Amino acid sequence: MRYWLLKSEPDVFGYPDLERAGREPWNGVRNYQARNFLREMAEDDLCLFYHSNAKPPGVAGVARVVRAAHTDNLQFEASSPYFDPKSTPEAPRWSMVEVAPVQALPRVVTLDELRALPEWAGSPLTGKGSRLSVLPVTAEQWHSALLASGLAPEDAEHHLLTAGL
DNA sequence: GCCAACGTTGGC
DNA sequence: GCCAACGTTGGC
Numbered sequence: 570m571r572y573w574l575l576k577s578e579p580d581v582f583g584y585p586d587l588e589r590a591g592r593e594p595w596n597g598v599r600n601y602q603a604r605n606f607l608r609e610m611a612e613d614d615l616c617l618f619y620h621s622n623a624k625p626p627g628v629a630g631v632a633r634v635v636r637a638a639h640t641d642n643l644q645f646e647a648s649s650p651y652f653d654p655k656s657t658p659e660a661p662r663w664s665m666v667e668v669a670p671v672q673a674l675p676r677v678v679t680l681d682e683l684r685a686l687p688e689w690a691g692s693p694l695t696g697k698g699s700r701l702s703v704l705p706v707t708a709e710q711w712h713s714a715l716l717a718s719g720l721a722p723e724d725a726e727h728h729l730l731t732a733g734l
Numbered sequence: 735g736c737c738a739a740c741g742t743t744g745g746c
Numbered sequence: 747g748c749c750a751a752c753g754t755t756g757g758c
Contacts, residue, residue: 621743621745626744697750698744698749699743699744700741700742700753
């Protein structure tokens with residue numbers, strides 16, 4: 570059981586959109602490092618849903634991986650912005666997972682707040698100029714972020730989160 | 735294999 | 747809207 574962070578622009582697809590959708594393919598990732606992390610994800614791994622390009626940017630919710638990595642077919646669709654002419658069905662280059670909502674955080678934990686937490690020092694998220702959109706989160710980072718959101722400590726425990734699904 | 739040009743991300 | 751940081755592309 571691992572923890573991750575997924576970035577999404579709320580103007581395009583925010584945490585409330587995930588709640589409405591119920592389930593969403595995390596497609597369109599076209600960065601090799603991010604793709605490799607997607608491929609490491611397992612079903613029931615938990616994700617911090619991060620709002621990028623937001624005011625303020627920060628973690629808005631918790632999501633769960635409901636399907637492990639498989640082919641992102643948008644890479645084959647010429648009309649898609651995520652089309653990759655160099656990829657072939659025989660050797661697909663890009664993968665996606667599917668995620669489902671777990672719960673909205675009582676309060677958005679902003680990037681500034683995360684930067685102030687010692688657990689987040691050295692994370693690709695808080696580093697200057699990092700653009701990585703899928704990244705691993707340590708258990709310490711996970712708990713510190715959820716506690717900062719105002720979740721009761723017992724609710725910040727992942728097994729209670731998953732039990733409440 | 736180098737690296738300049740270019741496109742994108744995402745905080746500010 | 748700006749622009750720094752970063753990844754990718756492609757000429758050589």
